[in-house]
Amino acid sequence: MTPAARLQAAIEVLSEIEKSAKPADSVASLYFKQRRYIGAKDRRAVAETVWRVLRRRARLDWWLEHLDHPERPNAEGKGGSRARVLADMIFEGIVPEPDLFRGPHSAYPPEPPERRVLDMLAGQKSLFHRDMPPHVKGEYPEWLTPRLTALFGDRLDAEMGAMRDEAPLDLRVNTLKATREEAVRALAKEGIKAEPTALSPLGLRLYARVPLVQVQAWRNGLIEVQDEGSQLVALLTDPKPGQAVVDYCAGAGGKTLALAAAMQNKGRLVACDVAEWRVDRAQDRLRRAGVHNVTRRVIEGESDKWIKRSAGSFDRVLVDAPCTGTGTWRRNPDAKWQLGETDLQELVVRQGAILDSAARLTKPGGRLVYATCSIMREENEERIEAFLAAHPDYRPVPVPELWAGLTDTPCPVPGPWLRLSPQAHGTDGFFAAVLEKASA
Numbered sequence: 149m150t151p152a153a154r155l156q157a158a159i160e161v162l163s164e165i166e167k168s169a170k171p172a173d174s175v176a177s178l179y180f181k182q183r184r185y186i187g188a189k190d191r192r193a194v195a196e197t198v199w200r201v202l203r204r205r206a207r208l209d210w211w212l213e214h215l216d217h218p219e220r221p222n223a224e225g226k227g228g229s230r231a232r233v234l235a236d237m238i239f240e241g242i243v244p245e246p247d248l249f250r251g252p253h254s255a256y257p258p259e260p261p262e263r264r265v266l267d268m269l270a271g272q273k274s275l276f277h278r279d280m281p282p283h284v285k286g287e288y289p290e291w292l293t294p295r296l297t298a299l300f301g302d303r304l305d306a307e308m309g310a311m312r313d314e315a316p317l318d319l320r321v322n323t324l325k326a327t328r329e330e331a332v333r334a335l336a337k338e339g340i341k342a343e344p345t346a347l348s349p350l351g352l353r354l355y356a357r358v359p360l361v362q363v364q365a366w367r368n369g370l371i372e373v374q375d376e377g378s379q380l381v382a383l384l385t386d387p388k389p390g391q392a393v394v395d396y397c398a399g400a401g402g403k404t405l406a407l408a409a410a411m412q413n414k415g416r417l418v419a420c421d422v423a424e425w426r427v428d429r430a431q432d433r434l435r436r437a438g439v440h441n442v443t444r445r446v447i448e449g450e451s452d453k454w455i456k457r458s459a460g461s462f463d464r465v466l467v468d469a470p471c472t473g474t475g476t477w478r479r480n481p482d483a484k485w486q487l488g489e490t491d492l493q494e495l496v497v498r499q500g501a502i503l504d505s506a507a508r509l510t511k512p513g514g515r516l517v518y519a520t521c522s523i524m525r526e527e528n529e530e531r532i533e534a535f536l537a538a539h540p541d542y543r544p545v546p547v548p549e550l551w552a553g554l555t556d557t558p559c560p561v562p563g564p565w566l567r568l569s570p571q572a573h574g575t576d577g578f579f580a581a582v583l584e585k586a587s588a
């Protein structure tokens with residue numbers, strides 16, 4: 149592909165992302181699947197541009213507005229994919245010479261009004277400008293400003309700055325197949341440098357992008373992709389070999405895999421979800437990891453009969469609730485631009501209902517672990533406070549109290565809850581609360 153054809157493809161992918169309700173990576177995969185003629189190198193280059201534009205969208209839009217670009221996005225942030233991509237190109241130091249826009253499938257060359265804006269942008273040294281408001285510098289939706297300010301106070305700029313950056317790639321070592329040292333050696337043999345994570349005893353961090361499907365250690369099930377924060381949620385669930393455990397919102401099984409390894413494949417682990425297609429996606433991962441104590445179960449929701457039948461029969465119940473995903477903006481920068489206040493309000497209601505429903509499964513003396521990859525108080529502390537007020541038979545188990553019995557790494561939080569952020573811990577934003585049900 150010529151450089152201009154890559155630009156045009158990036159413009160098209162961004163326009164598709166804007167039109168779709170699906171996550172950006174699904175939209176981009178479909179775009180490339182429908183255009184098999186785009187080779188791997190071009191795909192990577194186009195995807196890099198798309199993700200960079202999503203990451204700097206607020207700042208690019210500020211410049212386009214400030215310089216009166218004729219095709220800038222509207223006040224709702226809609227439209228303007230071409231304007232964003234060409235502005236980004238300037239900030240990447242690429243000069244929009246007429247020659248750049250030649251060849252098949254090219255973006256068309258800028259007309260004089262667009263040219264005028266691009267020339268003005270070319271004189272800027274930085275993507276930042278002192279007049280940008282904090283939500284533009286920090287790349288978050290303006291409507292979240294009061295909540296995020298209340299949450300982070302004078303750390304807001306630093307926290308949102310860390311959220312803006314690209315995340316490293318974290319792996320969890322599958323202890324059913326290897327120790328962390330063995331996995332490091334296996335990766336090194338394939339020329340991949342992996343460093344142990346600071347908090348998770350099973351984590352490895354990669355700073356270079358690697359196509360894992362081609363990596364033997366991954367194909368053999370020695371490692372799985374999992375953010376360090378997510379690994380810590382599984383660690384805190386602390387399932388023991390032989391116990392009965394339920395992963396209530398299991399999705400494609402990210403945490404199920406970690407729980408099964410902690411259980412050494414012994415005992416009963418039920419992976420539930422309302423989305424059959426997600427549960428189906430767990431199958432290959434479980435097989436690759438050598439896990440064989442998991443039953444996958446699609447439930448109809450809170451009124452599912454299996455929940456009633458299984459009341460009080462699990463030692464551990466993990467609720468990895470559907471959430472805003474505000475802790476994962478480093479990986480999914482598109483998500484922040486799709487999130488609205490009503491989404492948050494609806495999720496909070498769902499989280500309460502799911503938590504109440506899952507709590508029926510806990511045995512007397514067993515534990516219920518509630519987790520989200522959100523940083524919002526409404527989805528986290530406030531949900532737990534409401535739950536505890538309505539369920540006096542549960543008591544919180546402070547995270548520092550559990551930590552020392554689980555791993556040698558330093559406990560990252562004062563407690564009682566686990567609350568992680570990219571700035572403070574180098575993980576995605578995560579929340580987890582461990583609650584113990586009174587013995588009968």
Ligand SMILES: C[S@@+](CC[C@H](N)C(=O)[O-])C[C@H]1O[C@@H](n2cnc3c(N)ncnc32)[C@H](O)[C@@H]1O
Pocket residue numbers: 378396397398399400401402403404420421422423426447449450468469470471502
């Ligand atoms: C945060 S994701 C789970 C991620 C997964 N635990 C992992 O570690 O890979 C939340 C999941 O909750 C599921 N979900 C949504 N509503 C639910 C409900 N009412 N009951 C059970 N699961 C639900 C979604 O389908 C989604 O897979």
